[in-house]
Amino acid sequence: MSATDPREPLIFDLGRPGRVAGTQFAPLDAEPPPLPADLVRREPPLLPAVSELQTVRHFTRLSQMNFSIDTHFYPLGSCTMKYNPKACNTYAMLPEFLGSHPLGPAPQGLLACLYELQEMLADISGMHAVSLTPMAGAQGELAGVAMIRAYHRDRGDHARREIIVPQAAHGTNPATAAMCGFEVREIACEADGDVDLQALRAALSERTAGIMLTNPSTLGVFEHRIVEIAALVHDAGGLLYYDGANLNAILGRARPGDMGFDVMHMNLHKTFATPHGGGGPGSGAVAVGERLAAYLPVPVVGRSADRYRWLDERDVPRSIGRLSGFMGNTGVNLRAYIYMRMLGREGMARVSAYATLNANYLLKRLQSAGFEAAYPRRRASHEFILTLRQEHALHGVTAMDVAKRLLDYGFHAPTTYFPLLVPECLLIEPTETETKEEMDRFCDALVAIREEMRNDPGKLRAAPHTMPVRRLDDVRAAKLLDLAWKPTMNA
Amino acid sequence: MDFVPHTEEDVASMLATIGIGSLEELFDEIPQDLPRPRLERVPQALSEMQVGRLMAERAARDGRLLNFVGAGAYEHHIPAAVWSIATRGEFYSAYTPYQAEASQGTLQTIYEYQSMICALTGMEVANASVYDGASALAEACLMAVRANRAVASHRILMPLAVNPTYRAVARAIAGNQDLVFESLPYDPARGITPSAALEPFENGDYAALVIQQPNFFGSLEDVAALTDWAHRRRMLVIAVVNPTSLALLEAPGRWGSGAPAARGADIVCGEGQPLGVPLAGGGPYFGFMATRMAHVRQMPGRIVGRTVDADGRPGFTLTLQAREQHIRRGKATSNICTNQGLAVTAATIYLALLGAPGLERVARASMQRTAALLERLQRLPGVQVAFPGPRFHEAVLRLDRPVAPVLAALAERGIAGGLDLHGHYPELGHALLTCATETKTDADLDAYARALGEILERGSRAASARGEAR
Structure with missing residues (x-):
């Protein structure tokens, strides 16, 4: 790579045989007992042979090739990329917390935080009880649907083999239902984005185990008739699962428990500002109404006489069991706890109010500039969908082209091509922590890009132009699988 | 006390742009009869200073044992550089690298991580992580049932010397798809799974045998004999390994006898926490998974590939996404979406710093x-x-x-x-x-x-x- 190449070599290529980071060598005063020869590794693993400075510089440079909330506006719909407060990280990384072994004596300070977090989440969701063990949203879904399964099984209701999922749902919903051994029944949405009640009535039967809904939905609108839907599903003997992906929209304003939901997960890495970390870790706490409380995944923090301890299978004998080797993503839960304590009771409703204000402001500005809203007659929730179908027809550019061009303007792209039922769509979620000026700049960028569609559409199709790499060949990636470095590649 | 930046003027001008008179009107589509929550169990807001004081008190109550x-979960020294870099905002506050061109840092890090896991385990391909070691075993069992085309069976042989919590998690997750786990006893004198324990299962149909090395007791199993036994019966071998131990112990990809292409475990998984991730009261850790190239399409989770950009220069992107829930929905290999990315970043830095001799x-x-x-x-x-x-x-x-x-x-x-x-x-x-x-x-x-x-x-x-x- 040349001096002007913005890319970074692979760390394997930076090494030289025999080079080590010497201060990282553990002291070894005596030899360990010998191992049986047939168990001993014959060739050492091919790991990098680099110095500490090389390592630090390499990964620091790699970090600089990322967009992140700390560096860029990141309006990724459905992902709630709000500011991740530094205090949450700093205080969750106090040495006493980091040094705490999950199977050691119950750490009373840490467990007090987690117990209070369970209480706060139960209150915010309008539910009866909470388990913090699911390690991400999808695992929270798995826990919830497994609880629905256990509930019907305990009632001898073995015919209930179907989970209903609206077309617009996140992919994790049908995948979770399948993973729990259910058949998935997808139902349509109406033109205004609400669930098609006729389709729902037709789908409900004595085979219905439950329904999985996001509200506001992935279409960025609040399901008007949620109370009616809940009654229909309950009358048919099914339970309602709330996918908490969009909880930021209603935080402190309305509660899934009050809408009639029986079980839900919360993405603490969305609503409660814990980091996404380039793909994780998240945390997908589950909350349940009274009739599912007996099935919560363990462990759960319990309290008696001011002592906290982990409740396990002996305390919750009908639990669906364990989903993690220990207690779930405790460090993430701790960050969410710190965030919630800073916001406090009064801060919760401000989150949803300003997230919704920002989304509706940005939508209105973009509409005034000539962009087409997918659901123009609806109030946007904390996010909204633009469709670029007209631009696509006129100029041949796609939503992906616009997304890539936005990177050149210094903005992370919105979510593209989700939900699948809106053509050439951008799902935009600004979150409450962005300023009006930032959204104005984003709006100006989209307007400028639309000018480019007319004058220089080739520039969009070839975008991005200012990133460390140009557009990548995904087809080749899937065909000529290169998934790990091999030493022969150097030759 | 929140992170909302709006001034009164901002709010007034934004409401005017939207054409409404109050923030309240933004919620006019939520049914009016839904109650406004009072949140009595959420305390009053604290400033950063106050919450810092509170957390310091809670931490002091726990002390250090x-x-x-x-x-x-093992306490190892974590080099200062590991989390100093991993908590840089550019890693910490980035999303899943779906926009590849703006996420090359995360993508290259994952590619390097996959390469290191392959090197440690002796396998051909690794994914970008699952939640932890226990859930990795659950996913590996589900994967083995899909991948073993020679034996159409939902049954897995599970030694009792495998971490009991891992066994419980595998039951809780994979049991939903009707997988059945049959227990193999351990030798009470030696604390390992003896060949004699396998005899009753000689003639049954099983998709896979699980082998943990070192096992839950810390003892070393005769992995070669177990692997060969399973392969002779057309089972896949799922290895659960401690990554630190792989600096000394034979790579699972080379367990057993036979030609290099046939021997070895078929799926390798385990807990990645020993590689630079703090104990932290139980998480976040990460689960690693690796397999043979022949089974890559049955593997759950994200995978990064190296490809070229429009100028023909190398770059990195998520690949084989047709296995995943956001494309395949109800037919995906798993429902996993978010994984343990930041812990993986830490582990990659850890392994680079230590290298083979340091590990x-x-x-x-x-x-x-x-x-x-x-x-x-x-x-x-x-x-x-x-x-x-x-x-x-x-x-x-x-x-x-x-x-x-x-x-x-x-x-x-x-x-x-x-x-x-x-x-x-x-x-x-x-x-x-x-x-x-x-x-x-x-x-x-x-x-x-x-x-x-x-x-x-x-x-x-x-x-x-x-x-x-x-």
Whole structure:
């Protein structure tokens, strides 16, 4: 790579045989007992042979090739990329917390935080009880649907083999239902984005185990008739699962428990500002109404006489069991706890109010500039969908082209091509922590890009132009699988 | 006290743009009869300073124990550079790298991570992580049932010497798809899975055999014999391994005999926490998974590939996404979406810093420290090492009395002495699983031995005093 190449070599290529980071060598005063020869590794693993400075510089440079909330506006719909407060990280990384072994004596300070977090989440969701063990949203879904399964099984209701999922749902919903051994029944949405009640009535039967809904939905609108839907599903003997992906929209304003939901997960890495970390870790706490409380995944923090301890299978004998080797993503839960304590009771409703204000402001500005809203007659929730179908027809550019061009303007792209039922769509979620000026700049960028569609559409199709790499060949990636470095590649 | 930046003027002008008179109107589509929550169980807001004080108090209440607990999470030294870099905002606050051109840092890091996991395990392909070691085993079992086309079976052979929590998690997750786990007993004298345990299963149809190395007791299994037995019966082999141990122990990809392409485990998984991730009360950790290229399309989770950009220069992107839930929905290999990315970033930096010789040093030092601890403890009256070895860095001790009160007494002296096995393995009697890593000095080992000796002696004196009174 040349001096002007913005890319970074692979760390394997930076090494030289025999080079080590010497201060990282553990002291070894005596030899360990010998191992049986047939168990001993014959060739050492091919790991990098680099110095500490090389390592630090390499990964620091790699970090600089990322967009992140700390560096860029990141309006990724459905992902709630709000500011991740530094205090949450700093205080969750106090040495006493980091040094705490999950199977050691119950750490009373840490467990007090987690117990209070369970209480706060139960209150915010309008539910009866909470388990913090699911390690991400999808695992929270798995826990919830497994609880629905256990509930019907305990009632001898073995015919209930179907989970209903609206077309617009996140992919994790049908995948979770399948993973729990259910058949998935997808139902349509109406033109205004609400669930098609006729389709729902037709789908409900004595085979219905439950329904999985996001509200506001992935279409960025609040399901008007949620109370009616809940009654229909309950009358048919099914339970309602709330996918908490969009909880930021209603935080402190309305509660899934009050809408009639029986079980839900919360993405603490969305609503409660814990980091996404380039793909994780998240945390997908589950909350349940009274009739599912007996099935919560363990462990759960319990309290008696001011002592906290982990409740396990002996305390919750009908639990669906364990989903993690220990207690779930405790460090993430701790960050969410710190965030919630800073916001406090009064801060919760401000989150949803300003997230919704920002989304509706940005939508209105973009509409005034000539962009087409997918659901123009609806109030946007904390996010909204633009469709670029007209631009696509006129100029041949796609939503992906616009997304890539936005990177050149210094903005992370919105979510593209989700939900699948809106053509050439951008799902935009600004979150409450962005300023009006930032959204104005984003709006100006989209307007400028639309000018480019007319004058220089080739520039969009070839975008991005200012990133460390140009557009990548995904087809080749899937065909000529290169998934790990091999030493022969150097030759 | 929140992170909302809006001034009063901002709000007024934004509401005017939207064409409404108040923030309240933004929620006019939410049914009016839904109650406004009062959130009585959410306390009043705190400033950063106040919350910092609160957390410092909570942390001080926990203090710092001298830790000898392992059982799947191990205390190792973490180089200062690891989390100093991993918590840079550009890694910490980035999303999943779906926009590849703006996420090359994360993508290249994952590619390097996958390469390192392949190097450690001796496999051809690794994914970008799953939640933890236990859920990795659950996913591996589901994957084995899909991948084993020679045997159409939902049954998995699971040794009882596999971490009992992992077994519970596999049941909770994979049991929903009607997988059946059949238990293999361990040899009570040696603490490993003997070949004789396999005989009753000689003629059954099983999709896979699980082998944990080192096993939950810290003992080393005869992995070659187990692997060959399973392969002869067309089962896949799922290896559950401690990544630190792989600096010393044979790579699962080379377990057993036969031609290089046929031998070895078929799916390798485990807990990645020992690679630079703090104990942190149980998480976040990460699970690693690796397999043969032939099975890559059955693997769950994200995978990064190296490809070229429009100028023909190398770059990185998520690939084989047709396996995943956001494309395949109900037919995906798993529902997993978010994984443990940041912990993977830390592990990649850790492995780069240590390299093969540094990791080997950690492994040897941990082995040596455990041996030195056992030497001290088994000198105490009433303490025996349960299994003769060979072992890695963990062992089962047998005490002459119930373990729980002994652990409680050790905790009062600031020592986390290990895990009481009574709940999981009552047949072992008063059994204690204990571990010492490279972080423990001779003085630490002496402190443990002295404390345990005093506790046992005091208990014995009390017992004999009661005996005399009778």
